[in-house]
Amino acid sequence: MNYPRAISALALLGSALILAGCQEKPGEEQARPAAQTAATQSPAGELARGLPPTPAAQSGGKALTYFNPPEKIPDNEFGKLVRQGELIFTDTPTYAKGFAGNGLNCANCHIDHGRQPNSAPLWAAYVSYPAFRKKTGEVNSFEERLQGCFMYSMNGKAPPADSEVMKALVTYAYWMAEGAPVGDTKMAGRGYPELDKPAQEPSAERGAKVFAANCAVCHGANGLGQKASNGKYVFPPLWGPDSFNWGAGMHRINTAAGFIKANMPLGKGGSLSDQDAWDVAAYMNSQPRPQDPRFTGNLAETDKKYHDENCYYGEAPILPRKKG
């Protein structure tokens, strides 16, 4: 494999990368101790609900206390919609049928049902919108932000703002953010942590080895995930036709590296070196995934318009969009 543009471009990352990565997560950088992640993992490999959240982390010698989302969903009409939102969030292909377009659940990128700090938790996202986004060039509502997840990360279709799917997801996020301050875009644990630029340029070749040693056991040697007997994924596909497309936030190597460092392997977040996280993110980025839905018909034009040096778009394989 050889992705010369990307690899030379990665040499230039430095402060540009930090700026680019800031767009969706203006919080401070936070490392999450592996032991605390492990403590909240269930034997089934999925993070359990209702356990005490990570109370604090160290960042530059400063103790960070994370927001404590509520645990008990009320037993009333409001709670019913919250539960529906949680079902959509954790089994998206089933409960958001017609909108989800691949094998992923919201909870694959937003671990512990969207509760986990440094895993783009819902409680921090909810209070951060409406907000201007560089990705769209305008102020987006929280609903529009979720629509983006469906179009890119779920490789599907946007649920309308007034649809039941959207209402349930917004209500779930609202419930989870109970007590969080509206407009606080600096909550500790918001988004994914930003990693410093790596000592060595990220290498898909080295990343392949990191993947084989740390990731393949769950995601499969081919990275296409693993399904249970009911046909549902228990470990998500990282690439291929059932994974996120070239427009998702996770298609950016720096974003993926931050997510991986903080959260992967599942239950052992923080255990990979920064370099390994960058390398395995580069490896993941070198794999085939569905076309960016913003594709203009011209690869170079789409690349220039929507992608920067933080990905191998146009160099790594691009799969066709699903029909329908």
Place this chain on the structure above:
Amino acid sequence: MNYPRAISALALLGSALILAGCQEKPGEEQARPAAQTAATQSPAGELARGLPPTPAAQSGGKALTYFNPPEKIPDNEFGKLVRQGELIFTDTPTYAKGFAGNGLNCANCHIDHGRQPNSAPLWAAYVSYPAFRKKTGEVNSFEERLQGCFMYSMNGKAPPADSEVMKALVTYAYWMAEGAPVGDTKMAGRGYPELDKPAQEPSAERGAKVFAANCAVCHGANGLGQKASNGKYVFPPLWGPDSFNWGAGMHRINTAAGFIKANMPLGKGGSLSDQDAWDVAAYMNSQPRPQDPRFTGNLAETDKKYHDENCYYGEAPILPRKKG
């Protein structure tokens, strides 16, 4: 004038009224000192923006501190949408054309651009939705709550959830709620205060005198408001074809009494006696206003389905709905 059902029903109010009034405003009862309201009034008769909000009020000997909404709108793309929301909020017929159906502005019921405690301030409303509402029998998003204002209080059409009008209003409310705790439905000053049941049954006849002495100077002897030379209302019509319809929250005598007590006459909130507030609310309720858009075609059925003893629906005159 004689509204025997309403007047006999009002004799039964008591605890039932308090329950009914709780639906949209579960906060404690709060009285607002007149001096503090007066201090924030501009000479033009409209409450000025950017003045220090009422810091505290006394309720049962307990000092209440009100939420302090932000004052400065950011000078960026986000701020542009906030400003657009404020324009819609304060000149609704102009900036929400096609949706507003009468001469009212949002700010007529939500004084000081939606900032005023005890005047259903936006900052308290924003953190209270999604929520189950008895009025609709389901969980409503904040957008759906605003759509209700347009359908009933503005006697118009609901802006779609993804419309620019809705986005601007939500963004304005979000900005104003900066720092407020998500899900806090007990913020001091939320909604309108609930008044104790009056010593005497509310009387439209007595209310007519209260109106003439306290309200007619601004709202006109005929209650139809006053327009400036540009054709825009400077004082809103309280009834008639350009006012809220029989489905608006304000069409309930108890809701109107709470609003009037806390906020009227403008700049002199708290100066009317409770009895006067109830009486003038009854007088306002005895006047003609547009049909409830939920009208089923049968008055008795509509009355039973959507109205309780807190109004004269079906007894006071009903104007036809506007066309279009």
